Amino acid sequence: MRITVSVDGTKYTDDVEPRMLLVHYLRERLGKTGTVVGCDTSNCGACTVHLDGHSVKSCSVLAVQADGCEVTTVEGLARDGRMHPVQQAFHDNHALQCGFCTPGMIMQAIDLLADDPDPDENAVRHGLEGNLCRCTGYQNIVRAVRDAASKMAPGAGPVAEQVSDSEITSRAPSHTGGGS
Amino acid sequence: MTATAEPEVGKARLRKEDARLITGRTRWTDNITLPGMLHLAVLRSPMAHARIVSIDTSAARDMPGVVAVLTATDLDPDGEIGMPCAWPITPDMRHPRRPVLAATEVNFAGEGVAVVAARSAAEAEDALEHIEVEYEDLPVVLDMEAALAEGAPLVHEDLGTNRSALWVFDSGEAGTGGDVEQAISDAEVKLTRRFRQQRLIPAFMEPRSTVVDPTGPQLTVWSSTQIPHILRVMTAMTLGVPEHKLRVVAPDVGGGFGGKIAVLPEEMMAALVARKLGKPVKWTESRSDAMLTAHHGRDQIQDITISATRDGMVTGLKVDLLADMGAYLGLVGPGVPLLGAFMFNAIYKIPAYRFACTNVFTNKTLTDAYRGAGRPEATFAIERMMDELAAELGMDPLELREKNWIRHDEFPFTTVAGLTYDSGNYEAATERAKQLFDYDGLRREQQARRASNDPVQLGIGISTYTEMCGLAPSRVLGSLAYGAGGWESASIRMLPTGKVEVVTGSSAHGQGHETAWSQIVADQLGVPFEDIEVLHGDTQFSPKGMDTYGSRSLAVGGTALVLAARRVLDKAKPVAAHMLECSVDDMEFTGGKFTVQGTDQSVGIQDVALAVFAAHDLPDGYEASLDSDATFDPENFSYPHGTHLCATEVDTETGRVSIRSYVCVDDVGKVVNPLIVEGQIHGGLAQGIAQALYEEAVHDESGTLTTGTFADYYLPSAADMPTFVTDRTETPSTTNPLGVKGVGEAGTIASTPAVVNSVIDAVRHMGVDDIEMPCSPMRVWQAIQGGAR
Numbered sequence: 001m002r003i004t005v006s007v008d009g010t011k012y013t014d015d016v017e018p019r020m021l022l023v024h025y026l027r028e029r030l031g032k033t034g035t036v037v038g039c040d041t042s043n044c045g046a047c048t049v050h051l052d053g054h055s056v057k058s059c060s061v062l063a064v065q066a067d068g069c070e071v072t073t074v075e076g077l078a079r080d081g082r083m084h085p086v087q088q089a090f091h092d093n094h095a096l097q098c099g100f101c102t103p104g105m106i107m108q109a110i111d112l113l114a115d116d117p118d119p120d121e122n123a124v125r126h127g128l129e130g131n132l133c134r135c136t137g138y139q140n141i142v143r144a145v146r147d148a149a150s151k152m153a154p155g156a157g158p159v160a161e162q163v164s165d166s167e168i169t170s171r172a173p174s175h176t177g178g179g180s
Numbered sequence: 181m182t183a184t185a186e187p188e189v190g191k192a193r194l195r196k197e198d199a200r201l202i203t204g205r206t207r208w209t210d211n212i213t214l215p216g217m218l219h220l221a222v223l224r225s226p227m228a229h230a231r232i233v234s235i236d237t238s239a240a241r242d243m244p245g246v247v248a249v250l251t252a253t254d255l256d257p258d259g260e261i262g263m264p265c266a267w268p269i270t271p272d273m274r275h276p277r278r279p280v281l282a283a284t285e286v287n288f289a290g291e292g293v294a295v296v297a298a299r300s301a302a303e304a305e306d307a308l309e310h311i312e313v314e315y316e317d318l319p320v321v322l323d324m325e326a327a328l329a330e331g332a333p334l335v336h337e338d339l340g341t342n343r344s345a346l347w348v349f350d351s352g353e354a355g356t357g358g359d360v361e362q363a364i365s366d367a368e369v370k371l372t373r374r375f376r377q378q379r380l381i382p383a384f385m386e387p388r389s390t391v392v393d394p395t396g397p398q399l400t401v402w403s404s405t406q407i408p409h410i411l412r413v414m415t416a417m418t419l420g421v422p423e424h425k426l427r428v429v430a431p432d433v434g435g436g437f438g439g440k441i442a443v444l445p446e447e448m449m450a451a452l453v454a455r456k457l458g459k460p461v462k463w464t465e466s467r468s469d470a471m472l473t474a475h476h477g478r479d480q481i482q483d484i485t486i487s488a489t490r491d492g493m494v495t496g497l498k499v500d501l502l503a504d505m506g507a508y509l510g511l512v513g514p515g516v517p518l519l520g521a522f523m524f525n526a527i528y529k530i531p532a533y534r535f536a537c538t539n540v541f542t543n544k545t546l547t548d549a550y551r552g553a554g555r556p557e558a559t560f561a562i563e564r565m566m567d568e569l570a571a572e573l574g575m576d577p578l579e580l581r582e583k584n585w586i587r588h589d590e591f592p593f594t595t596v597a598g599l600t601y602d603s604g605n606y607e608a609a610t611e612r613a614k615q616l617f618d619y620d621g622l623r624r625e626q627q628a629r630r631a632s633n634d635p636v637q638l639g640i641g642i643s644t645y646t647e648m649c650g651l652a653p654s655r656v657l658g659s660l661a662y663g664a665g666g667w668e669s670a671s672i673r674m675l676p677t678g679k680v681e682v683v684t685g686s687s688a689h690g691q692g693h694e695t696a697w698s699q700i701v702a703d704q705l706g707v708p709f710e711d712i713e714v715l716h717g718d719t720q721f722s723p724k725g726m727d728t729y730g731s732r733s734l735a736v737g738g739t740a741l742v743l744a745a746r747r748v749l750d751k752a753k754p755v756a757a758h759m760l761e762c763s764v765d766d767m768e769f770t771g772g773k774f775t776v777q778g779t780d781q782s783v784g785i786q787d788v789a790l791a792v793f794a795a796h797d798l799p800d801g802y803e804a805s806l807d808s809d810a811t812f813d814p815e816n817f818s819y820p821h822g823t824h825l826c827a828t829e830v831d832t833e834t835g836r837v838s839i840r841s842y843v844c845v846d847d848v849g850k851v852v853n854p855l856i857v858e859g860q861i862h863g864g865l866a867q868g869i870a871q872a873l874y875e876e877a878v879h880d881e882s883g884t885l886t887t888g889t890f891a892d893y894y895l896p897s898a899a900d901m902p903t904f905v906t907d908r909t910e911t912p913s914t915t916n917p918l919g920v921k922g923v924g925e926a927g928t929i930a931s932t933p934a935v936v937n938s939v940i941d942a943v944r945h946m947g948v949d950d951i952e953m954p955c956s957p958m959r960v961w962q963a964i965q966g967g968a969r
Contacts, residue, residue: 017302024302033211034204036434038385039467043890046385074204083202091198094855097863098690099201100385100434106202125898132890134385134435135690136859137866137927138898 685725706772864927
């Protein structure tokens with residue numbers, strides 16, 4: 001099936017097998033290897049990306065379901081060489097060790113902050129329940145999310161990453177993605 | 181080129197590693213794609229024990245995209261290849277050959293029987309379903325005691341037994357203490373308990389992956405491994421690939437926790453297939469495969485007897501272990517219980533001690549190192565026993581510990597297990613922990629809740645632990661029959677522009693070596709933190725190393741860095757003297773500068789590097805290089821310690837446990853980066869708490885792993901963890917120049933008994949004196965019902 005997806009501000013058109021998962025499309029076709037696969041039961045959340053501004057586990061979405069959508073991965077968060085406030089907060093608060101869960105954790109945290117711009121500790125812990133980390137014991141992740149909340153204007157997360165069509169055109173010409 | 185003013189060591193430097201990890205510009209093994217690369221998928225046995233009658237691969241070969249379907253007959257026709265075990269703990273240890281793919285018999289559910297190479301991972305996976313294997317059931321043995329019973333089914337018929345080895349330490353025989361049988365028979369008080377260390381799954385977040393490229397002059401292996409150097413040696417020995425024709429790379433590795441201290445059949449399989457087909461191949465496992473086939477941890481039955489005087493002086497400790505090896509022996513699996521053998525006596529002055537461990541085969545996934553490896557098991561047993569002894573004697577459990585522990589003015593102290601603890605201050609750590617925890621206040625609240633018969637009872641759990649880390653003095657490893665040494669290596673290269681390349685033999689996979697090693701070298705050479713690049717995990721530029729495990733990297737590898745840096749300075753000094761036209765003896769080095777004593781004439785180390793590069797005007801006969809290597813072999817282990825206090829609330833009506841507060845004060849010696857140290861403690865605590873409350877690998881009676889996904893295996897989420905209160909005392913280690921001890925495993929080792937002790941303390945007045953881990957609501961509730969009978 002032919003799909004057209006905007007990923008991190010670039011438009012891609014590709015033929016994909018109907019069964020192909022979004023995460024495999026991102027990694028194998030587009031080379032978006034910043035998004036990773038940690039499990040096969042949608043429990044770990046390592047593959048979390050944004051689909052039209054909301055977090056999804058990209059192992060639980062078919063590539064064809066993303067047709068016509070805007071996908072943001074961890075690779076598309078930085079703007080003009082500046083990291084997203086949540087990325088910065090993860091760095092500032094030592095919220096990662098091996099870093100494998102980090103892309104998904106950051107994408108979920110941004111979504112969480114969009115819903116609740118000033119979450120208390122409990123809200124952060126429950127908001128990240130679907131993302132597993134084996135290294136940090138979560139304490140610094142919780143700290144990072146609250147630190148980011150304090151530094152971000154309410155709702156600045158997904159809004160900040162929504163890219164309009166005109167911006168896409170001006171930033172990078174659309175082209176047919178690799179591999180097909 | 182200014183010198184850093186204040187020391188880097190001790191600063192909470194943000195990590196250099198983060199930039200790539202938070203932006204997704206990472207190099208995980210599974211990201212690697214090479215021209216012509218084929219994808220491997222492994223067909224795994226669903227049976228825990230069966231004879232292979234036949235394997236028909238013909239239909240699978242015809243599947244789209246399939247290039248080859250291979251079995252043991254294809255990869256190892258003579259049945260000669262066996263996965264390595266580097267720790268034959270006794271001369272008569274039974275060590276069955278573990279093949280790359282099973283040829284005639286499968287011995288645990290998950291063992292590989294065939295491999296497909298296809299153009300895509302999906303096509304390889306699809307083809308697996310078309311391989312027909314006929315199995316003939318063999319009797320399954322899963323329980324260790326059943327496995328040792330007369331007439332038990334045998335995992336390996338040819339061995340004639342399920343016993344792999346018996347290893348004994350006896351303080352009377354070793355001359356390090358008295359006769360434990362005598363101590364127990366003379367005792368005023370003695371207690372015997374059986375504890376079960378449940379089977380755990382390391383569950384690193386990055387599934388294992390390997391890419392093997394047979395093109396070019398060398399066979400190049402990328403692997404998600406903790407041990408690239410050991411993997412290179414072992415691959416050479418196992419497959420007969422000349423070591424110099426083998427390059428192993430551990431790129432970004434997403435966690436290990438001991439689970440990636442392994443030489444995998446899949447790594448050997450990938451190398452064999454790549455060589456056979458002449459194409460690069462990639463194997464990346466699914467999480468289900470990881471749960472099933474990556475080695476598990478713990479799984480011991482511990483029978484413990486402790487003896488004491490009525491007034492609370494411990495007089496003897498006897499430990500009998502059964503350790504489940506699973507179906508085969510892992511790389512260091514047989515030695516894991518031995519790492520605990522020296523730690524059961526913990527921080528206490530125990531006059532007589534005996535340890536005996538029987539390693540047992542069962543039809544389960546093999547076990548091997550998992551965070552702490554042997555030491556959590558030992559610490560759990562002794563800390564549980566101290567609580568039980570305190571209850572028996574009617575003493576406060578903290579007071580009992582204090583009565584028996586080594587006082588700070590008694591170091592260095594040689595223990596009944598024969599180790600010499602170099603330093604420690606248990607009083608200071610405990611005092612600080614009590615303050616932070618409000619120990620006395622919580623005890624009062626506990627009394628009040630008991631008095632009012634509150635359905636939610638409060639428990640206080642204590643764990644005063646130590647551990648041996650900084651693995652390890654090579655001589656000690658030799659005396660324990662381990663197959664290698666415990667040294668670590670470092671190289672420092674001064675580049676012409678004054679930048680510094682540091683090559684370490686340790687292999688970080690989340691520990692932050694790039695940051696911490698930069699801090700150490702910045703201080704040693706007086707160059708800016710930012711000017712240092714730390715390289716690791718590739719045998720091409722780092723040919724020597726013993727890799728990362730056992731909280732060894734800083735104590736051993738960090739020391740190697742210091743020694744290498746000193747050699748750089750030794751080489752730079754004559755050049756600096758030559759540049760300043762003075763005698764070498766008149767020079768001093770501080771803050772990155774060589775200065776002529778008593779003058780303001782100086783030259784920076786980075787300027788010296790440029791002068792050496794140019795080599796236009798060097799002292800006569802000077803060899804134009806500052807590059808230096810060093811190898812450090814520790815004379816002793818290091819011994820972190822600390823006091824962990826946990827308060828839990830136990831709902832006696834539902835059995836639900838919630839951690840109300842957790843305080844730990846750890847003494848890991850000198851701290852290079854407090855941020856990294858705190859992070860290691862947090863993560864360690866989470867894993868130890870998970871053993872106490874949540875995690876358990878469960879097999880059904882047929883040997884099928886029923887906790888084979890993250891949907892079934894209770895890996896805790898953020899919502900399952902409390903906020904920890906952490907603090908430190910700092911008693912430097914005296915066995916290395918940095919004064920460091922190691923921090924990778926401390927949290928895990930200490931926290932499990934602290935939590936379980938607190939749960940039992942909450943309901944002890946209801947007649948409960950033990951609850952098997954994990955202390956799930958069901959188990960806690962059942963214990964309360966049983967106790968109340």
